[in-house]
Every structure is written in structure tokens, then in C-alpha cells.
Amino acid sequence: MTRWILTHPDRLDADDTAALKKILERSPPLAAATAHVAGSAEMLVERHGDRLDAWISAVEADDQPDLHRFTHGLRRDHAAVLAGLTQPHSSGVIEGNVNRIKTIKRQMYGRASFDLLRKRVLLTR
Template identity: 55%
Template sequence: MGHVRAFGRMLIQFRGEWFPVWIAAVRVGDLPRVHTFINGLERDLAAVTACLTLPGSSGVVEGHVNRIKMMKRHMCGRVDFRLLRKRVRLAS
């Protein structure tokens, strides 16, 4: 459980420099599910390190995508791109 909390602390405090040390500490232990998690993270190590180091969010973009998807759902699938585009512009 300590490894999971340490990972959470890295996320909250933006401590990407702790990431290699954390990986080494977890690899020593016998936690197969956490090892699988680490294997996934190591596939794109640069992106994970940047995520753990740089403060940033894609929340605004995700909000716009969600709003457009809701508009499309409200139109019950009877929408082509031109009509959806017009509706998004009118709503802005």
C-alpha cells in the first residue's frame, strides 16, 4: 500500500524526478499487479514523467468535447456534420 501512496504523492506534488526511484523500489517487492502497472507506464516513460512533472490539464478541451457529444445525443442521431457544426456555433 505504501507504493500506491507514494505514487499518489508524486502525482499531487509533481515529483517526476522521484519516478525512477519509485519504479526501482516497486520492482524489488513481490507485487505482480503493480509490476504490470509499471510495465504499462514504462511503455511511454517520457509522457509519464512529463505528466508527473508538469502542471497541466486538458479539462477545458474535454469539457467542450462533452458538450458537443451531448448536443449530438439530444438530436437523437439525426445529425450530419453540417447541422452539428451550425448548432455548436449557435450555442457558443
């Protein structure tokens, strides 16, 4: 069900769409959360930072305590989130590579030398 909610509706097959619709009809809170997730995904993909404040207000007006905690964090880092949604450049690729290297390093902790770590980093994609 999580995959159905997080997948763009155009990419779901007819059976998955029907099943998701049936579930959302039975659970209005889940339907509201799904609408908020879709709104945030649209903001992220299409880089609409101008919609951020309206989205946060809509989530906070709804009875979704878990999403309220998320929006509280967004408000705390509002400037950074807004920059991430509006600026054309991102450090996402660099952060992804750093995360990959740290994961490899954790897997090898205490088992191998720096030379082997270097080879794994260079050969792993």
C-alpha cells in the first residue's frame, strides 16, 4: 500500500489504482495523508517552493499528528527547505556519494585495509 501511495498515479496499473481507491474510501484520514504526500511530491518534483507555506498550512489544519511533526521540522529549517525547492543547484549527488562511501566503510569496519576500501569505493556503483 505504501508503494501505491508513493507512486505517481499515472504509473500504477488499473488493479493497483482500484485497490488504492477502495482502501482510501474506507479510511478518510489515510486519504487525507495521501493527498498531502501527493502535494509534497509534486512540490519536490516540479520545484514549487512558492507552494511550501500553503502546503504546510494545509497539513497543520488537518488532523495528522505525524505530519504535524514533519511540518514543525520544515518550519524550523524553512530557509533551507525553501532554497532546496527553488534553487537550480543541489548538493544531492555529492551527499549521495558520501553516504555510499560511509556505508561501504561501515560494512568493512575492522576487516580490511585502506587499499581494499579504496578499491571497493572505486569499483562499487
